[in-house]
Amino acid sequence: MKLFESKYGYFTADGREYVITNPRTPRPWVNVISNGDYSIIASHTGSGYSWRGNAGQNRITRLYQDLIKDNWGKYVYIRDIESGKFWSAGWKPVMTEYQLYEVVHGIGYTVYKHKVSDIYSEMKVYVSIDSPVEFMLITIRNEDDKVRKIDLTTYFEWVLGNFPDEHREFHKLFFEPSFKNNTIFVQKYLGQFPDEKGRWNNTNWDHVAFHSVSLPVKSFTCDKESFIGMYRDERNPIAMSVEKLDNKCDRFGDACASLQVEVALQPGEERKVVFTIGAAKIGEEDPELLAAKYTDVKTAEEEFEKTKKFWMDLLERELVETPDIGLNIMTNYWTKYQAISGRIWAKSGYYQVSAGYGFRDQLQDSQIFFSLNPELARKQILLHAAHQFQEGDVLHWWFTIRGGGPRTHCSDDLLWLPFITQEYIKETLDYSILDEIVPFLDGGSATLYEHCKRAIEKSFKRFSPRGLPLIGENDWNDGLNAVGTDWKGESIWLAHFLYLLLKEFIPIIERQGDEAFAEKCRDVLDTLKTSINKFAWDGEWFIRATKDDGEKLGSKENEEGFIFLNAQTWAVISDITDDERKKKAMESVKKYLLKDYGALLLYPAYTKPRSDIGYITRYAPGLRENGGVYTHAATWAVWAFALMRDVEAMYKAYRGICPPYRSFDIDNYWAEPYVTCGNSDGPLSPHYGRGGWTWYTGSAQWLHRVATHWILGIRPNYGYIDIDPVIPSDWEGFTYKRFFGDTLYVITVKNPNKVSYGVKEIILDGQKVERVPILSDGKIHTVDVTLG
Structure with missing residues (x-):
């Protein structure tokens, strides 16, 4: 059986191989092997x-x-x-x-x-x-x-x-x-x-x-x-x-x-x-x-x-079987393989050559190991922690041979260390990682917990008088590299991100017995929520940032770039605002940003270079971060729509960036239909929908994670498996298999009532349960879930 066949090739029936039958593909279609x-x-x-x-x-x-x-x-x-x-x-x-x-x-x-x-x-x-x-x-x-x-x-x-x-x-x-x-x-x-x-x-x-x-x-x-x-x-x-x-x-x-x-x-x-x-x-x-x-x-x-x-x-320690063949192929094999072989191990692709690791980049990528080989994720976390300074800031990237790299003025880099650490613990219950002694780049050493704490404390020193985090040279969006170089401009996305991080990390702080720091974090939580809702709401969506001179970005007041994706999706993901604003913000995403090929990073694209904003405005309009679909961020739109229970938008956001489905307009897509692309062109580009920057992109891991955790809704959570699918109502169900150590869980979700979400009943090994505990007994455990 040939799956997703185009004029250039097809997937084999098991999804493990892509066969190219015509060498004149629109761009080189490659394999990164490491x-x-x-x-x-x-x-x-x-x-x-x-x-x-x-x-x-x-x-x-x-x-x-x-x-x-x-x-x-x-x-x-x-x-x-x-x-x-x-x-x-x-x-x-x-x-x-x-x-x-x-x-x-x-x-x-x-x-x-x-x-x-x-x-x-x-x-x-x-x-x-x-x-x-x-x-x-x-x-x-x-x-x-x-x-x-x-x-x-x-x-x-x-x-x-x-x-x-x-x-x-x-x-x-x-x-x-x-x-x-x-x-x-x-x-x-x-x-x-x-x-x-x-x-x-x-x-x-x-x-x-x-x-x-x-x-x-x-x-x-x-x-x-x-x-x-x-x-x-x-x-x-x-x-x-x-x-x-x-x-x-x-x-x-x-x-x-x-x-x-x-x-x-x-x-x-x-x-x-x-x-x-x-x-x-x-x-x-x-x-x-x-x-x-x-x-x-x-x-x-x-x-x-x-x-x-x-x-x-390695890859088949976690397998899914759903009515969506494209989701199956990508989730079972190609997103995992791309994230590991291309992104973490090879660290290169045809579109970009890397000589090292990005601090936040491969940290996020390491989440792919959680379901496959958690020890490799542990190793990656500790490696990144060793590239932190005593003050809590980090190298933006570093050479993997002999070291060396730029000390970051990027405001979010350092915070991915505690974020990924808590995600790792949530899935593995490996609290011992917090006690690992890790050196600082400028001398001395401390536990991983202390490294995480110093990152958070460093971020607390970078707040505006209005109680919002400063953007610095840039935040997640490197292209906003002129917005806050005087350390006066604010990042709204970073406020959302820090809010979620603190909520998730405070229980770890409390478990460490560090009550004074926990109380400080709770105070910052309150400040963030108050300040975001007071200063960042623009009537129908959240602004993205403020510049050093106070001008808003991502606001109705702007002629170009008046709405940014991340400021809306992470308002939902972080739960920093009320339901009414979440709904309005995501309705605005649907109105301006959600397109056939995924969600645009911003709209409308910048058409003129802005030296007061950064190099994002210097791309041609519609390319990459400048009004294109930046796939990394587009995966977060899937997550946010799932949380909103907006199934139609969620599935549209996912299918638009799921590569096999681009086989049906492959001459418009250009890129490999078996791995994720870093970006595809937005509507102002004459090549609207064209994919580029494949293989070396963090979108692979995130496409995998939003599929398993937020569409299928299978989420390990401190010793339990939370089950909360958000699926198209015409799905009859799906199966999810995953090893935890040498213990296998086979989760079968049935949807007899044709609903999209809502768990009616969970049966673990024949017994009705409210939650599924993660056991370590080397056995096979069956979980039957009924939606309704």
């Missing part, structure tokens, strides 16, 4: 690149961002020796007319299926789950009725360290390649960090990279010019017009890697060959041993099966 250390991106054409640690500081292979050409990669050429005709294992770079071309993007792997001139090839690309090695496992089959002699030739360029390396004429002077045992090894005598005396450009790259093959090498080269040829390119390199490569491997060219092997195939015969690429840490790993261990067909096949099993064992 084991948490070593990562690759594979585009549907065969392009992509590799890195270890992060893609900015430790790039292994070379790629420059070009989503139109998609013309950089690790390519494999296939050549018929008798005729001289050649093509590539992926569509790129040769782009030959084919008998078959199909690409399968799966969870942890991509498979390229290609048939040209009666030669079928299948190339699986993936990464070892526990070693810094990637595989190109190729099966090649002769479907002709005569013997065919074929050679396979790889080609890619090295970076080895910092990227970009736009001064290539300088960087190429420092590579030293060598060839041994069917393997190219390469070192670089220019590391990205200073030596022990602080002298830059005086260290080696601290890895050795390698490229190896399982068959005897026919020929090889380590020199780009001898492979490509002067004034030629990858589509028609000189290497494909000569019998063999030149075996050049010295320090005096521009470093590339190319291995050539040959096979003879009887009619119907197939052979397998594996190419590997990897990077071994000097002094810790042996590149020769890694190459020898993994560059073997049997080993590669075993690693492929281990990869598939690893991901299914």
Whole structure:
């Protein structure tokens, strides 16, 4: 069965794979594959690149961002020796007319299926789950009725360290390649960090990279010019017009890697060959041993099966089955995979390259681990806490290799630490995390609880005389980076967010016996509620902020940007105001912001740059935060509508940003229909509805969370499972399965009365209960829920 089929591809029946049948997709459709250390991106054409640690500081292979050409990669050429005709294992770079071309993007792997001139090839690309090695496992089959002699030739360029390396004429002077045992090894005598005396450009790259093959090498080269040829390119390199490569491997060219092997195939015969690429840490790993261990067909096949099993064992600890197939596909597999492999582990996509972690970004993303492997969420929380200063503020982002980053003037960054910590405890009951000792960046250490407390206390020092939090350089919306740089402008969204945080965190403070701080927080709660309702209500919605000079943003008084999404949704989510204002605010969201492709971040878009507001106004109108659908915030609209019991708006808000449903207007969407996009264009863009900035976006985790917690309404809550679905009335029900440790809960929700919400009865293991306790007994517990 083909699900959500378009002119470019479809999901398989189980939703685990997306099959691309036409390589001329509107933009490159990629897979981001990572084991948490070593990562690759594979585009549907065969392009992509590799890195270890992060893609900015430790790039292994070379790629420059070009989503139109998609013309950089690790390519494999296939050549018929008798005729001289050649093509590539992926569509790129040769782009030959084919008998078959199909690409399968799966969870942890991509498979390229290609048939040209009666030669079928299948190339699986993936990464070892526990070693810094990637595989190109190729099966090649002769479907002709005569013997065919074929050679396979790889080609890619090295970076080895910092990227970009736009001064290539300088960087190429420092590579030293060598060839041994069917393997190219390469070192670089220019590391990205200073030596022990602080002298830059005086260290080696601290890895050795390698490229190896399982068959005897026919020929090889380590020199780009001898492979490509002067004034030629990858589509028609000189290497494909000569019998063999030149075996050049010295320090005096521009470093590339190319291995050539040959096979003879009887009619119907197939052979397998594996190419590997990897990077071994000097002094810790042996590149020769890694190459020898993994560059073997049997080993590669075993690693492929281990990869598939690893991901299914992780992702299938939580599964849903609902009448909404798109929701099932995204919730069961692709949002989890995107958040983990792309966002937390690889930290990069085709639209954006990252060299590190954002403080609030991967903290929010770590919520994806709550239902899969809470220990990984715990690890992420403690990692972020270690990037806080004693005063309570934090790094806005930091490099993951050697550290370092900007000390934030963003007003919300620091508050995500206590927010995610309490969410983690709510789902796991792991109060012990609060007692973990974590260092501060500027010396000393304290418990995680103290780190959280200092973040909250720091925010208390940033209040206006009116009792509202100051926006500073920006809050969640980085683009509002000129609103409050003098620390006078106020953030209404931040007031909502802080209000919810304090409500949720006060019980933890009380449990710690910190009554004086709890009382202080209760006072701030009262102040926030009073001030928001006194100063931030604009008649039909809440304003978004005030500038340093007191001017309102997101107000009827504004000609452009007169309503912002987050100020309305979080008024509902935080419960900071009364029901009448919540209703009016969300009605205004429906009137101005809720569109076919999700909820716009603001309306109307800014058409002129405003140096007193920030770079949000410098985007073209309708793009990204400037009047587009910013998917991260659009997921919160789903949450708010669910709380309001506005089922029609909730479902519209969800379906508009659920990628599979964009398959039906795929040429308008452009982006991959199997992962969330960071944004789609708003109505002022000539490409209204166009998706962009896929993979590296925090929207994946939030799309998962609003589906499970607020549509299906299954929410772990301090040792219990709260069940409160908000679903379309025509759903007959759904099933939700989740492990808590080694204990499995199977929750079946039935809707015989065709309602959208309201739990009539809960039966746990045959006994009627008011709430479902989370047990740790290693058993399977059935929960039958009736709505009505």
